[in-house]
Amino acid sequence: MIRKTIALVVLAAMPLSVFADKDVGCGLGTQVWEGQSGIVAKVLAATTNGSFGNQTFGISTGTLGCSKDGVIKAEYRAPAFAAANLDQLAVEMATGQGESLEALASLYGIEGADREAFFELTKTNYGQIFASQTTSATEVVASVQSLMKADARLARYAA
Amino acid sequence: MSPGRQLAGAAAFFLRACSWLLALACLAAGFSAAAADPGYLDELQASARERGLAGTPAWQRLLHANPGVLGRKESTLDFRGFFLSAEGKSDPQSELDATLATFFDDSLLYEEPRQCRFKARYEWLKAQLGFDAARLPEADCARLREWLEAIDASALTLVFASNDLDGPSTTFGHTLLRLDAGGAAGDQRLLAYAVNYAAQTTREAGMLYAVKGLTGFYQGTFSVMPYYEKVREYERFEHRDLWEYPLLLDDAARQRLMWHLWELRGVNSDYFFFGENCSYQLLSLIESAAPQMDLTSSFRSGPDYTIPIDSVRALRNVGVLGEPAFRPANAHRLKHRFSELSDSGRTWVQAYVAGKAGLEDAAFIELPAAEQARRLEVAHDALYFRYQKRETGRSASLPRARELLAARSRNPAVSDFSDVPRPPISPDQGHGSGRIGLGLRALEDEDTAALLSWRPAYHDHLDPPQGFLAGGEIEFLGIELAVNDEHIRLDHARLLNVQAVAPRDELFKPWSWFATLDAVRARPLAERPGSLGGAFTGGGGAAWTPFTGSQLFAFATTRVEANSDLGRGHDLGAGAKLGLAVQRFTPLTLELSGEALEGLAGADTDRARLDATMQWSFGVANGLRLGYRIDHRRDDDFRERDTAVELRWLHYF
Numbered sequence: 001m002i003r004k005t006i007a008l009v010v011l012a013a014m015p016l017s018v019f020a021d022k023d024v025g026c027g028l029g030t031q032v033w034e035g036q037s038g039i040v041a042k043v044l045a046a047t048t049n050g051s052f053g054n055q056t057f058g059i060s061t062g063t064l065g066c067s068k069d070g071v072i073k074a075e076y077r078a079p080a081f082a083a084a085n086l087d088q089l090a091v092e093m094a095t096g097q098g099e100s101l102e103a104l105a106s107l108y109g110i111e112g113a114d115r116e117a118f119f120e121l122t123k124t125n126y127g128q129i130f131a132s133q134t135t136s137a138t139e140v141v142a143s144v145q146s147l148m149k150a151d152a153r154l155a156r157y158a159a
Numbered sequence: 160m161s162p163g164r165q166l167a168g169a170a171a172f173f174l175r176a177c178s179w180l181l182a183l184a185c186l187a188a189g190f191s192a193a194a195a196d197p198g199y200l201d202e203l204q205a206s207a208r209e210r211g212l213a214g215t216p217a218w219q220r221l222l223h224a225n226p227g228v229l230g231r232k233e234s235t236l237d238f239r240g241f242f243l244s245a246e247g248k249s250d251p252q253s254e255l256d257a258t259l260a261t262f263f264d265d266s267l268l269y270e271e272p273r274q275c276r277f278k279a280r281y282e283w284l285k286a287q288l289g290f291d292a293a294r295l296p297e298a299d300c301a302r303l304r305e306w307l308e309a310i311d312a313s314a315l316t317l318v319f320a321s322n323d324l325d326g327p328s329t330t331f332g333h334t335l336l337r338l339d340a341g342g343a344a345g346d347q348r349l350l351a352y353a354v355n356y357a358a359q360t361t362r363e364a365g366m367l368y369a370v371k372g373l374t375g376f377y378q379g380t381f382s383v384m385p386y387y388e389k390v391r392e393y394e395r396f397e398h399r400d401l402w403e404y405p406l407l408l409d410d411a412a413r414q415r416l417m418w419h420l421w422e423l424r425g426v427n428s429d430y431f432f433f434g435e436n437c438s439y440q441l442l443s444l445i446e447s448a449a450p451q452m453d454l455t456s457s458f459r460s461g462p463d464y465t466i467p468i469d470s471v472r473a474l475r476n477v478g479v480l481g482e483p484a485f486r487p488a489n490a491h492r493l494k495h496r497f498s499e500l501s502d503s504g505r506t507w508v509q510a511y512v513a514g515k516a517g518l519e520d521a522a523f524i525e526l527p528a529a530e531q532a533r534r535l536e537v538a539h540d541a542l543y544f545r546y547q548k549r550e551t552g553r554s555a556s557l558p559r560a561r562e563l564l565a566a567r568s569r570n571p572a573v574s575d576f577s578d579v580p581r582p583p584i585s586p587d588q589g590h591g592s593g594r595i596g597l598g599l600r601a602l603e604d605e606d607t608a609a610l611l612s613w614r615p616a617y618h619d620h621l622d623p624p625q626g627f628l629a630g631g632e633i634e635f636l637g638i639e640l641a642v643n644d645e646h647i648r649l650d651h652a653r654l655l656n657v658q659a660v661a662p663r664d665e666l667f668k669p670w671s672w673f674a675t676l677d678a679v680r681a682r683p684l685a686e687r688p689g690s691l692g693g694a695f696t697g698g699g700g701a702a703w704t705p706f707t708g709s710q711l712f713a714f715a716t717t718r719v720e721a722n723s724d725l726g727r728g729h730d731l732g733a734g735a736k737l738g739l740a741v742q743r744f745t746p747l748t749l750e751l752s753g754e755a756l757e758g759l760a761g762a763d764t765d766r767a768r769l770d771a772t773m774q775w776s777f778g779v780a781n782g783l784r785l786g787y788r789i790d791h792r793r794d795d796d797f798r799e800r801d802t803a804v805e806l807r808w809l810h811y812f
Binding site (some may be wrong): 032033068069070071072074080081084085087088090091093094095096097099100102103106107123124126127130133 | 302305306309310347348349350352382383384385387388391395424532536539540543546553557558560561564565567568571573574
């Protein structure tokens with residue numbers, strides 16, 4: 001018990017940047033409701049990391065490693081968006097509509113009437129996509145991709 | 160020699176000559192491909208000098224070297240690497256010469272060809288001087304091209320994030336630029352990129368943050384990031400509405416802006432909250448791309464401050480802003496949707512959030528799908544909001560939030576909430592940030608004094624409310640002079656006043672607070688007011704909305720005053736303040752407030768104050784304010800009561 005307490009105290013005293021994502025830097029390990037504390041840790045890490053003369057466009061939160069000159073690398077656009085907007089996507093997929101959902105559809109190149117099918121797909125399979133409290137953004141993206149592949153109409157949009 | 164041998168000799172010589180010539184030709188070709196003609200540099204520099212290019216606004220704006228005091232042209236940028244000449248920061252001519260020279264240098268700078276690193280300068284000089292590509296070959300800017308293609312900016316938007324009184328650093332709002340992509344993704348604002356100028360700070364304690372920001376201690380830079388990150392920060396975590404104004408620049412200007420932005424990568428400058436802040440720097444960026452516009456000179460002349468909404472107005476006044484789109488903060492959307500629920504809906508949501516109702520309740524199950532959908536959405540948003548405010552923890556509330564969303568996903572109904580109504584007046588159409596006043600004060604003994612006032616910023620309860628956050632007051636450095644036949648004196652100075660009045664309702668229970676720092680006379684409304692001293696008043700409390708367009712607030716207050724006219728030179732008191740502010744009957748605004756303080760230390764004075772004021776505004780530029788004031792002071796030795804009637808004409812600019 002005492003060891004646990006000491007460990008907790010030591011952990012609490014460590015700088016927040018120690019808890020930075022171990023993922024590629026796109027924040028793909030993000031879970032829903034990481035909320036303020038998740039953001040704070042990343043912001044701290046980002047701003048104290050800021051250095052001048054390295055000719056970059058600053059480091060945006062959680063995208064270290066998957067962006068260049070402030071712009072998200074093409075192959076990470078959809079996963080990075082999903083990670084940063086995970087809470088919104090969780091609500092909008094359950095509801096079946098929303099701005100973040102539209103943006104995700106756009107990133108996958110889904111056009112016109114197929115968008116309705118995409119929204120239907122994610123709503124119907126919601127429980128599978130947001131399977132648990134610890135479901136990460138990577139897992140959400142993977143679930144969506146595999147659902148799209150298995151869907152006759154949307155398979156052509158899957159990566 | 161025999162003819163054969165002569166022939167062979169001639170042939171050999173010929174061949175050798177040919178190979179020499181060939182070698183020379185190759186060498187010459189090699190020179191013109193790999194190295195530019197250095198004599199051309201002298202020509203270009205001479206031509207630039209002849210045409211006075213270094214003195215043009217276009218060149219100076221690329222250096223951010225605006226004419227300052229005594230016509231000195233010093234750049235506001237500090238990063239050494241931005242300047243190619245040792246005197247580049249203060250001498251545009253030497254910087255221009257050095258820039259032309261650098262274009263002839265093949266070596267890479269920060270891993271990039273120099274012509275690309277300084278792309279905006281290169282393109283401008285190329286257009287002005289007509290570069291000959293044979294004598295100065297154009298470098299291939301692969302990294303820049305990749306960046307431009309990835310962003311694919313086809314339109315620009317100026318975004319104004321309004322203030323949130325809960326966060327003092329948001330006091331005057333904030334501006335940033337959005338780069339909107341072309342094509343199908345054009346209407347997806349979340350996929351755009353944002354250009355933001357901000358100070359590189361760590362999350363420090365309020366006072367230190369304020370002092371550092373005010374004194375240029377922080378360094379500011381431009382960053383580019385996905386716009387959704389800013390939306391997340393402002394709309395979702397903070398309660399800031401976003402106003403998105405289309406910025407109407409032509410393709411050429413937009414391209415110049417992007418090139419110059421590229422040049423500003425990692426280039427820092429001293430960040431001043433008031434002066435060279437986000438808004439000033441954005442205007443500088445836009446000005447560099449559109450030299451025919453003058454956006455910053457009015458902010459550089461006179462007192463050095465740039466209030467963000469004024470920077471929006473500067474752009475509107477040169478005719479480059481379109482009608483803004485309104486994006487309410489999530490908190491406002493939640494309030495709106497909550498109010499659209501029926502009474503029983505609101506009760507159920509609150510009960511669910513408090514853990515006293517569930518999805519298995521008969522009352523819920525029996526509802527039609529559409530009504531269930533509405534309640535599920537609002538209950539989830541309410542829980543999420545509480546989580547963001549740290550009123551509940553992730554482990555406590557996430558399971559319930561997930562339960563709500565799971566149920567919502569099984570519910571095929573479409574919720575039919577209406578959009579948050581767009582305020583009829585956008586922030587740029589609100590009253591001007593500065594205010595001057597001319598008035599008259601009549602004291603009870605029929606003494607009168609003329610009043611002259613000036614307040615550079617920003618807004619109080621009685622100013623025209625359109626475009627401002629209701630219930631908030633922010634005032635800086637307001638001064639008022641009183642003039643009568645005997646003298647002109649400083650009547651009072653309102654150095655700082657912040658009132659964060661946040662009304663409570665069924666769903667939200669925020670705290671309200673205020674802080675005021677004044678220079679006041681010991682007896683403000685007396686015939687002989689006494690000397691000037693300093694007073695700080697502050698407190699916390701709550702507010703409510705008794706009816707639409709009004710705020711009722713109650714604070715517990717403390718007051719500290721230092722004044723040589725007070726017994727023992729100072730006074731400490733504590734008490735309460737109660738007030739009602741009404742904007743419902745625009746153009747009429749009203750405020751009634753009373754304060755009572757009991758002396759605790761020092762002069763130990765008990766005070767009571769009553770203010771009843773109304774203002775009739777003429778549009779947003781002028782108003783007539785009439786007030787009645789009572790100031791009552793009592794201690795062991797005396798008891799004084801002063802009253803006054805004040806009438807002022809106010810003009811906003």
